Amino acid sequence: MPSFTPRRKPGAKKLARFGRRKLDAAGNPVRRRGIYLLPNAFTTAALFCGFYAIVQAMNLRFEQAVWAIFIAMVLDALDGRVARLTNTQSEFGAQYDSLSDMVSFGAAPALVIYEWSLRGLGKAGWIAAFIYCAGAACRLARFNTNIEVVDKRYFQGLPSPAAAALVAGFIMMMSDFGISGLEVSWFSFVVALFAGLTMVTNVPFYSFKDVNFRKTVPFITVFLIALVLALLAIDTAKVLWPLFVLYGLSGYVIYLVRLVKGKPVSIIQTGEEALRADERL
Template sequence: MTEEKKSVDAEATFKNEQPETQDPEIDSGEVVEEELVEGAPVRRKGIYLLPNALTTASLFSGFYAIVSAANGVFDNAAIAIFVSMILDGLDGRVARMTNTQSKFGEEYDSLADMVAFGVAPGLVAFFWSLNGLGKFGWAITFIYVAGAALRLARFNTQIGSVDKKFFVGLASPSAAACVAGLVWCFHQFEPSTWLTMLTVIVVGGTGVLMVSNILYRSFKDLDMRGRVPFAAILLVVLILVVIALDPATVLFTVFLLYALSGPARALFRGKPRRQ
């Protein structure tokens, strides 16, 4: 072997042994995303503050609900879940209004939803009523939590491929509202068999509905920017007044009826029409 060939082989070996250089931004742990700007890929560093701050607040509300339930303060736990629902509805809208959507935000929002609308409602119901049922109680709780996880995973994979007018399966925030509304509405009641069975039905039922193929109206087709009759504003005021009179009962009733509307609609559409 000539000296020249040995030199070339040694240089190749040296190059193979050298670690590949990485982007210093990635090495520092910074979030880096690629976006298309006028058809050209542009790398963006960091995350958007406002929508992700709202997502963090939603996550905290879910965490607070779990802590409150563990300490036996069930009304605060239920209210925290509803607060999380409001924040979850705001973060996406704020991101679209300010043109600050990002892949990081989508993933972070999904993880926050799993805590706020999956783990938190299940544990709140468990600490409140289902823990007295032993293994059956935590099995019902797990059905709900697993249903929420599967529902969120399916939703993430179906973005852009289904009709926006409908949800496939009960949305996790609506399921969480049913469970939180139940706890908020009956948290002062003494433990009883009928209340425990009602909790089993609501928690287990919403868990199953989340992974079902039943269609639910999403109401995303409503035009909130267009002009409406003056009577519509009066109707909104009336609804707010009714909710303020007894928020626990009204919210539980509304979301329970919404959860039942899916199976009722599927049953009605499945019946053959008379000629």
């Protein structure tokens, strides 16, 4: 009897090749590229908060916009730590974190303070908002490029979350006092300019990254932490903004102290110590 070669269906070879796992030179299966879910979920949540703040500002709901920025700060502080604890650091996560920070701590605060107060100043208002936004972009770009050579104990310039807290905290405190944005337009102008320009200076700000939570501390430290938490619970709006103002001025104090003592003002690292690429703002 004549034999017939079975005909393969069109695309059968492609399907077989698609289902076959790739092997490396040693014959071991190659792991497919992907992204880690847990840390990037925190980053996505922070990005959503920044976008939500922009939407609420456009709807003139500034209290919700301000709280969204603060929630984004908490989430931004968690994503890097979660990645290190679970050993899920990746270059994708580092870049995604920077883009999320640009929205949450760059574009969102600039738009919120513009809609709340700076709109009444005309060109001066949107220029101040743009300077803040551009300062945040330059700050994040410089952080990504200098991460291997900067002393990890300090930030080079004001961190973008702290700058966003200066802007958002100011709006929160003025709203708590019942003061509208139009009444303090020029003060808002100064706050936006100060935050935006301080982000791109070389002033060192303490990063708290060398704090070891496993070491013992004096009893007064625990008492001070409890006192701050109690004050925040009593009146969050009136306590939170002054704390970030103190931090925003602390860099200039460190700069002047170093200058007076003749110590190097630059925090560009000359030793072998370097930051890991996952230690984002």
